[in-house]
Amino acid sequence: MAGIAAPAIEKHIDIVAKPERVWSVMRDCERWNEWTASISSIRFLEAGSLRVGQRALVRQPKLPPGVWKVTELIDGREFTWVSAAPGLRVHARHVVEATTGGSRVTLSLSYEGIFGGLLLRLTRGITERYVALEANGLKAQSESNVAY
DSSP states (O other): OOSOOOOSEEEEEEESSOHHHHHHHHHOGGGGGGTOTTOSEEEESSSSSSOTTOEEEEEOTTSOOEEEEEEEEETTTEEEEEEEETTEEEEEEEEEEEETTEEEEEEEEEEESTTHHHHHHHHHHHHHHHHHHHHHHHHHHHHSSOOO
């Protein structure tokens, strides 16, 4: 599977909060279920926090559980994790950037492998809804007064 495909699903959202605040919410993956209905639970499989090599068991409503492995991390700015199966790799990228009004977040998924296109066709609707829920939940949580 050569190279990562261009994002098949991508969502941008502006957040009225400093990038540091948004990053603190975004990087605390095991608490995502507190602010997005797209996640039932996330549990790191090794001790510690978000880092390259860290694996997480992700449970989402209406989808089978998946193991995601962090492959890239720029602390304070972005991370990418990958879920793989024979003939399939899904890359989920999470980016926060500073703007004049606060932050801009980009969430994207890329599919590769012989079954990538098929999975995308079968799950596009629910995946787009879940990415929107995640973006809107991240915005609400980052703009709230709840401590992180």
